[in-house]
Structures are given as structure tokens and as C-alpha cells.
Amino acid sequence: MTDSTAGGADAFGDLGKILVIIPTYNEILNVGRIIARVRTAVPEAHILVADDNSPDGTGAEVDRLAAQDPNLQVLHRRGKEGLGAAYLAGFRWGIDRGYDILVEMDADGSHQPEQLPRLLTALRGGADLALGSRWVAGGEVVNWPKSREFISRGGSMYSRLMLGVPIRDVTGGYRAFRKQTLLGLGMSQVASQGYCFQVDLAWRAVRAGFSVVEVPITFVERELGASKMSRDILAEALFRVTGWGIDNRLGRIGPPVADRET
Numbered sequence: 001m002t003d004s005t006a007g008g009a010d011a012f013g014d015l016g017k018i019l020v021i022i023p024t025y026n027e028i029l030n031v032g033r034i035i036a037r038v039r040t041a042v043p044e045a046h047i048l049v050a051d052d053n054s055p056d057g058t059g060a061e062v063d064r065l066a067a068q069d070p071n072l073q074v075l076h077r078r079g080k081e082g083l084g085a086a087y088l089a090g091f092r093w094g095i096d097r098g099y100d101i102l103v104e105m106d107a108d109g110s111h112q113p114e115q116l117p118r119l120l121t122a123l124r125g126g127a128d129l130a131l132g133s134r135w136v137a138g139g140e141v142v143n144w145p146k147s148r149e150f151i152s153r154g155g156s157m158y159s160r161l162m163l164g165v166p167i168r169d170v171t172g173g174y175r176a177f178r179k180q181t182l183l184g185l186g187m188s189q190v191a192s193q194g195y196c197f198q199v200d201l202a203w204r205a206v207r208a209g210f211s212v213v214e215v216p217i218t219f220v221e222r223e224l225g226a227s228k229m230s231r232d233i234l235a236e237a238l239f240r241v242t243g244w245g246i247d248n249r250l251g252r253i254g255p256p257v258a259d260r261e262t
């Protein structure tokens, strides 16, 4: 049987130029493998690694790989400023260079590049934002510690409760955006740095009236390297989501103000 979501040379050319953004902090053990897997899964996609000056030399390793691959670029950032800041810099870089589709993908293999065609197929079907989801039917996590699953499910539930956002996996970080979605949700006003950046963007997309489609994915716990999840990241998420929830109930939050393309 043919998988209608399978990739292949230029299978998604009709969507325009695709950029996969991979944020990295100390991912030298993973970065080469993930780049190779993206190449095979969706050959026409270009890749941008947004590296926060990783002490383990991830940025230099990608420079070495990029010397052989014109469709691989590195955004060297000055230091660790959080996942959100790295993605925002990557989105801006991509939009300024004419990319139409911008994809978020972790470096550690949790987000399987082989499932990227599913997200792109959802965009082709009319979604403005295709969100890889662990918590819809058909989605799953593999080898994730129960404690992480609890935090992740709890974070999504709390966000739904506080914000009324109708998304089951609102903290998930495997996503494909149309450029117009990022501009329309006002990405330049996003200040979240850690993983609550994902909640911020999804909620903004909903408030801006975009169609957000959850696509089931299998999230596989990393085998190499370490998660960057920390107490500070959790505290930021709790603080921000609670604040947004209160402001929302008081009617202080309206639709986001769209960015200009420049």
C-alpha cells in the first residue's frame, strides 16, 4: 500500500519553499543524524540549525556539514537564550529569505523526520498550522519517563483550562507553520523563552482565527544527550500561563496584532 503522506523528491513543492528549523544546545551527538534523516524524509526541505553557541561544539560540527551541503545553514547565536528566542530568530531568518513553510523540530530524534510528510500533508489540506500531537487518537510517546508525561499532559491540561485553547497537545514542539500564520499571530511580540513559547504561539494562532490541525505523532524519548528542561523553564510556563489566564478572564487579551512582512 502507498503511504499518501510519504515524502520523496519535491513531493511538497506545491507548498513553496520549506525550511526546517532545528534549535540546538549541546546536541553534537544528535545533530548529524537528524540532518541526514530530514534529508531522506523530505529532500526538498532546507535546514537551519539555530545554535546557542553550544559548548560541546555543535555549531562547528554543523558548519563542517554545511560546507558540503548548500541547503544547510547555521545561525550562530551568542549564547543560551532559550528555545523560544532561538525559534523566533530562525523564523525571522527564514521569512526574510523567502521561505513559505517553517517547521519546528527538536534535534534529538524525539520528533521523527519520517513523520514530517504528515504535517505537510495537513498544510496542503488547508491547515494554517499543523501541530504534531501526542495526545490525540493515534499519537503516542515512546520511552518517556512517567514524570515527563505527567508534566507534559498536565501542562497541556492547565493551558486548556486557563486559556480555553482547544488543543490537546499545546506544549508540543513539532509543528509546521505557513509564513502567513507566523506573521498573523504577531510573532515579533512573543516574549516567552522556554517551552511555554509553544503554548504562546498556539494560543495566538487560535486567537488570530487560524486553522490549527493536530496530527498524531509518535514522540520518541532521546537516546543521546540530555533534555534542557529545568525548574526555571517550568516556573516560567506556570507564571506566564497563569498570568495570561487571569488577563484573559478579565477581558484584557484580544486578537494578536499581525506583523508586517517587511
Ligand SMILES: Nc1nc2c(ncn2[C@@H]2O[C@H](COP(=O)(O)OP(=O)(O)O[C@H]3O[C@H](CO)[C@@H](O)[C@H](O)[C@@H]3O)[C@@H](O)[C@H]2O)c(=O)[nH]1
Residues within 6 Å of the ligand: 022, 023, 024, 025, 026, 027, 050, 051, 052, 080, 081, 082, 083, 086, 105, 106, 107, 108, 110, 152, 171, 172, 173, 174, 195, 196, 198, 226, 227, 228, 229
Ligand atoms: N538554541 C537553543 N536550543 C535549545 C535551547 N533549549 C533547548 N534547545 C533545543 O530544543 C530542542 C528541545 O529541547 P529538549 O531539552 O530536548 O526538550 P524536551 O525536554 O525533549 O522537550 C520536548 O517536550 C517539550 C514539552 O512537551 C516541548 O515543549 C519541547 O518543544 C520538546 O518537544 C533540542 O533540540 C534542544 O537542543 C536553548 O536555550 N537554545
